[in-house]
Amino acid sequence: MAKDIQGTEKHSPRYHNIDTWPAEDMLESLWASQLRAISCIQQSIPEISASAEAIAERLSHGGRLFYIGAGSSGHLAIQDCVEINPTYGWPLDKLIPLIAGGKDALLAPMGGAEDDERISVKSLKAHAISAQDVIIAVAASGSTPYTLAAVKHARSQGSLVISVANNRHAPIYDHAHHSIFLDSGSEVIAGSTRMAAGTAQKAALNMLSTLTMTKLGHVHDGLMVSMVINNEKLENRGAAIIQEITGSDSETAKKCLNEADKNIKLAVLLAMNHPKAEAEKALADNQGHLRQAMEKLKVTY
Structure with a gap:
């Protein structure tokens, strides 16, 4: 031994x-x-x-x-x-x-x-x-x-x-x-x-x-959807992630990211035209799992 x-x-x-x-x-x-x-x-x-x-x-x-x-x-x-x-x-x-x-x-x-x-x-x-x-x-x-x-x-x-x-x-x-x-x-x-x-x-x-x-739901399609955004480079990366998931344009992605206070998951749902309150609830109900929240909202709307 x-x-x-x-x-x-x-x-x-x-x-x-x-x-x-x-x-x-x-x-x-x-x-x-x-x-x-x-x-x-x-x-x-x-x-x-x-x-x-x-x-x-x-x-x-x-x-x-x-x-x-x-x-x-x-x-x-x-x-x-x-x-x-x-x-x-x-x-x-x-x-x-x-x-x-x-x-x-x-x-x-x-x-x-x-x-x-x-x-x-x-x-x-x-x-x-x-x-x-x-x-x-x-x-x-x-x-x-x-x-x-x-x-x-x-x-x-x-x-x-x-x-x-x-x-x-x-x-x-x-x-x-x-x-x-x-x-x-x-x-x-x-x-x-x-x-x-x-x-x-x-x-x-x-x-x-x-x-x-x-x-725990912090990765979606190989993307860092829970990363902390604290500088311009990461803000641009966050907007790019939103664009990749939703197909939205750069302007929409950045607008939604700001509206979501740099929360990428929430911004994704906003870019998909879900009301903010409903998007926040869907994420909370699904322990922050974006894919599950998207599925729930897809059924709701």
Whole structure:
């Protein structure tokens, strides 16, 4: 068991004397390692799918989404977390990123913090994590004390626990409802899990959050219909989305977007000539799912 747990730390003999290799040979090995990291995700697709379904169910009933990790894994967890609001409009007060060492750890190494089990539990208690909530825990080894203590506490509070790790027998799986194992193997640079393990984590988290937000109605025909519009570029993109869905002209799309206070879904329904009050009700009645709202209004009118 210990052999598997330390899989990401193994020193592969194939990379012996790599520091003496020609530059292009070394890069070929790094490239091949990255390809393997991406390809290993395929075997985890069923678990990623089940995880997204479970997360969406919990969040659709008012839950919050916690992300937690330490070191490189923590950085990747935080990155996925902070991109959900601008991309899918998920409320900031329902997104809680936690990393060992806090904000300081985003710019400087805070190695000691990842060994302190009390810090993560204290943070989760401060946020009053509950059975409504979801926590996504990311750890290459799956045994980081900070992260392991967090999943134990979250599970004890009834929270939905999703554990993402790169070792088959990761301890954080023991406390998870869903375990996403990413078999990225040993690193070219032994123990540097920001490389292959990190690449697999980044891609898997992208897939997990994208499917979750799609299930929650924030994607329509591959378009970001819930994105936050806060500059001219995004306003133009929002108008283009409205045009693509409705077939309206640019002037109408922009007019409807302004009337909808930059809410793309509402603007789409306005561009389809539905009264604003009816459009707002249709979206509210269908938990913000544009396609369902369109179907309801199609039947009504």
